[in-house]
Amino acid sequence: MSRRLLLSVAGLGLLSAAGCATAVPSPGDLAAHAGGGGPTPGTPSGRAGTPTPSPSPTGPGTAAAASAPPRPSATPSTRTVGAVNVPSPSLSPAAPQPRRVGSPLFSLPSHDRLVALTIDDGPDPANTPVVLSILQQYGIRATFFLIGENAARQPALVREIADHGHHIANHTWTHPDLRGLSETTVRDELQRTCDLLHTATGRAPTWFRAPGGDWSDVSLRVGAELGMRPMGWSVDPQDWARPGTSAITTRVLQAVGPGSIVLNHDGGGDRSQTIAALRMYLPVLIDEGYRFTAPPQ
Template sequence: MSSDRQITSRRLLLVAAGMSLLGAAAGCRSPWGGGGGPTAAAAPEGFNESLAGPEATPGAAPVTPSAAPSAPPAAAAPAGPSVETVRHTISTAESKPVYELDAERRVVALTIDDGPDPRYTPTVLSLLQQHGIRATFFLIGENAVQYPELVREIADRGHHIANHTWTHPDLRNLSEGKVRDELERTSDLLHRTTGRLPTWFRAPGGDWSTESLKVAADLGMRNMAWSVDPRDWARPGTSAITDRILKDVRPGAIVLNHDGGGDRSQTVAALKAYLPVLVDSGYYFTAPPN
């Protein structure tokens, strides 16, 4: 067997092993129960984990989703045979931002902010499919409304769709009413576009407020922060982004990257560099349930 085939087989086996470790026993604790910091909250009852690359098995080719349907009118009913219409009840403890996953397991959550962007999101999706990775995309409403076909493609490829406000404001400066408008408009749009109600929210810049925590809970969303920030939004260079992630990543890490908000070519190049390193190092990837 050639060297390239040996590497590919090893990566597929690692993905399959990760799936088995996370899903082998019904009593296993979900990595989304938190555990990294004082603000991490336990997963709500019935909260089941959703794994990277569920179709991936040794030797299997990546699954290519069917083409996304054309964009419906903004007021159209949600597409798809199954539409989530019941919001989860979020307790005060569960509303606290989650900064890390279960540190006892060699799992990483890859999160992608500020999209969708037609320049970079398709390439990011291709890279994730290549490595059998599921990620969480925190989408901005005003971008999602422009590119509904990309929103549906993200969902169709099995990634988690999450709320990142409508205009990406500093929520600490907004009244509760304005915060609610930012979050509710985005959740409603993502629901109409994908048939899914977002169950996770991320405040722009990680700047939560008392009002935003309350509104997110009212809308059935928990709050996800991060533990690894390569500051890719500042475009420090591909090597700097790659080195920061590989230096800071650890079991249970939530990694922050961006596919929107400006020139993200460095981020895309960094993903190409560090994803195979993490896979070859024995990490597997998780995303929360939709």
């Protein structure tokens, strides 16, 4: 199915959903998201989806996927499904998108149809295995940003993610808003998660993500001292708010482009809409010639 056709179908679904039972954020979702730092992990509300502006002087920011203009459908590719995984790109100094040391990575240094899929807030015993199955079906490697206290409850699932060849990254221990926290608290959030993930997989994480994209100078510095680089995103369908499968699919397909880092969630509550959207938009992107990678360890 072409992107144009799928977007048309999704658009009709959104129009019809306006008068029926399309899922909307719960009061808890909206209350938690209003604070900008995301709710406590493990609750139905999930997490905040739109980050605050980057501390980078250029302020690449996080693109608001919902407001991105529709992109014309690309010529379908004959690329074989299941052969879409590519080696991690080199982040050489000569690559596009220069960034100062310590600032978050918001997109890949690529003008090719290369994208990175990132999955936040797991591991979740119900959702994560399904996501792993979908990624395996299409031969896609992703980056999973895991919450420490969730990983502590699911160590076998952490190892399973790693065994599937995905990158495992640090998403703090309790998913707090890092802004305004003391250096000691920030270090504890990141260090505990690093130690746990290293123990579970035999490899220390080299990427971390601030909950809600709410970076601070302290968190960037502490992350660097722990040997990690910060990663943001450029495509945010706000699936944390459960806007409906059609909305998530449309937002991703409208906003994705060469070098995009796409944000989705497998933790924080009911993620059935996200899972359904993955099944819809991944084969469309593959048909259009997009390839998937995980930023280098």
